Amino acid sequence: MGLKDYCFKKSLWLFHFGGASCNNCDIEILDCLTPRFDVERFGMLLVGSIRHADVLLVNGSINKHDKARLLEIYHQAPKPILVVAIGACGCTGGIFAEGNTFAGPVDKIIPVDAYIPGCPPKPEAIIAGIVKLLNKKQTGI
Amino acid sequence: MVKDLLYYLIFPGFIFMAVTGGLLAGLDRKLTAWLQFRKGPPLIQPFYDFLKLLLVKETILPARGSIVTFLAAPVFALTGAALSGIMILLPAFNYTPGFSGDISVIFYLLAIPSFTYILGALAAGNPLASLGASREMKLIISYELTFLLILAAVIMKAGMTIRINDIIQAQVIQGPFIGSISGILLFIVLIFCIQAKLGLVPFDMAEAETEINHGAFIEYSGSAYAMIKLAKYMMMFILPSFACIILLGGMRVDGIHIIWTILKILGIILLITLIRNTNPRIRIDQAMRFFFIWMNLLVIIAIVLILFGL
Numbered sequence: 001m002g003l004k005d006y007c008f009k010k011s012l013w014l015f016h017f018g019g020a021s022c023n024n025c026d027i028e029i030l031d032c033l034t035p036r037f038d039v040e041r042f043g044m045l046l047v048g049s050i051r052h053a054d055v056l057l058v059n060g061s062i063n064k065h066d067k068a069r070l071l072e073i074y075h076q077a078p079k080p081i082l083v084v085a086i087g088a089c090g091c092t093g094g095i096f097a098e099g100n101t102f103a104g105p106v107d108k109i110i111p112v113d114a115y116i117p118g119c120p121p122k123p124e125a126i127i128a129g130i131v132k133l134l135n136k137k138q139t140g141i
Numbered sequence: 142m143v144k145d146l147l148y149y150l151i152f153p154g155f156i157f158m159a160v161t162g163g164l165l166a167g168l169d170r171k172l173t174a175w176l177q178f179r180k181g182p183p184l185i186q187p188f189y190d191f192l193k194l195l196l197v198k199e200t201i202l203p204a205r206g207s208i209v210t211f212l213a214a215p216v217f218a219l220t221g222a223a224l225s226g227i228m229i230l231l232p233a234f235n236y237t238p239g240f241s242g243d244i245s246v247i248f249y250l251l252a253i254p255s256f257t258y259i260l261g262a263l264a265a266g267n268p269l270a271s272l273g274a275s276r277e278m279k280l281i282i283s284y285e286l287t288f289l290l291i292l293a294a295v296i297m298k299a300g301m302t303i304r305i306n307d308i309i310q311a312q313v314i315q316g317p318f319i320g321s322i323s324g325i326l327l328f329i330v331l332i333f334c335i336q337a338k339l340g341l342v343p344f345d346m347a348e349a350e351t352e353i354n355h356g357a358f359i360e361y362s363g364s365a366y367a368m369i370k371l372a373k374y375m376m377m378f379i380l381p382s383f384a385c386i387i388l389l390g391g392m393r394v395d396g397i398h399i400i401w402t403i404l405k406i407l408g409i410i411l412l413i414t415l416i417r418n419t420n421p422r423i424r425i426d427q428a429m430r431f432f433f434i435w436m437n438l439l440v441i442i443a444i445v446l447i448l449f450g451l
């Protein structure tokens with residue numbers, strides 16, 4: 001693992017994209033940033049601008065309106081960017097998979113690096129997913 | 142000649158300031174985490190952030206906006222921070238190669254980073270960035286007058302001299318300036334000025350993350366943002382050391398005095414971090430009122446006290 005890869009993995013900045021979410025996954029993501037779970041000890045930081053982001057967290061079912069916005073956000077992000085689909089809706093579509101306005105799970109729209117299933121996933125599951133993402137050999141750098 | 146260049150580039154110049162500033166920024170994040178009962182990132186986290194932004198990330202240029210200004214602004218911010226740091230640290234550590242800085246040059250150089258943030262933000266062509274730039278402008282208008290009054294008071298205390306060396310000498314003879322009532326008042330005001338210059342809570346309205354998404358820096362990415370980060374880390378070291386020099390009796394690095402110097406810097410950083418973690422972000426009009434009325438009043442009281450020899 002070279003210096004570039006090491007520094008990238010030690011300092012992942014997160015950007016949070018909520019689709020048509022029921023807000024449970026959003027709450028669990030915010031739980032990860034609270035003192036009890038504290039993902040900042042891995043160097044992760046929630047940033048407000050997509051230009052600073054290294055990881056795009058996507059949750060909630062993606063409907064036809066969200067699809068355009070998700071694509072725009074993805075193209076605005078500086079590469080390399082990792083995409084994490086969080087929750088049953090992000091991974092597969094969940095109960096909305098056969099809905100009229102559903103525009104496909106996240107990986108049909110943009111490439112996804114990690115999936116964290118659950119409805120909603122516990123903060124422990126999100127941290128486990130993050131650790132798996134960090135241990136992946138190729139992060140595309 | 143080569144030795145002078147080493148002073149400027151290695152110690153106490155660019156590399157030393159960057160490393161120390163990065164460590165102090167890491168300490169700031171660690172202290173913040175401890176205050177919130179978290180574990181927090183490692184102390185060298187700012188270096189990971191900087192290297193990641195510099196080496197790994199792509200730099201995106203604005204489609205509508207001035208690309209040259211957008212890219213030149215971080216370079217000038219870094220240059221301004223480095224030059225002001227050298228002007229402050231060379232006399233402080235008793236090296237005098239060539240020009241020995243006076244306090245008005247330092248005042249101008251310390252203002253450069255904030256001005257370049259404004260220029261870069263206005264060149265980005267983003268409405269939120271221009272909002273951040275306008276707030277930064279108003280903030281500069283409010284704190285620079287107070288900062289200038291502090292410098293005037295320090296010059297009066299040191300016996301009408303503007304050379305950093307003479308100010309340090311005056312404090313060696315009559316004791317650090319903070320040992321008097323006027324000195325304590327000046328120190329309180331200077332801490333708030335440093336807070337505003339560093340753009341930390343309660344004066345971080347120019348880059349309010351939760352409100353206008355990093356404001357002035359919203360469009361920066363990759364190596365351009367890395368330079369801005371480096372300039373910010375360096376200011377984190379430069380401004381506390383400037384406070385040390387003009388009020389706390391200088392920074393000596395020989396023998397046992399080095400411990401005192403480190404304790405002074407760490408004390409100021411601790412104070413700044415405590416203020417930043419126990420206060421909410423205030424509105425820009427509240428900040429202007431705070432500096433124009435209350436802080437200026439405190440400095441003027443201090444100046445009157447100095448005239449009476451207190």
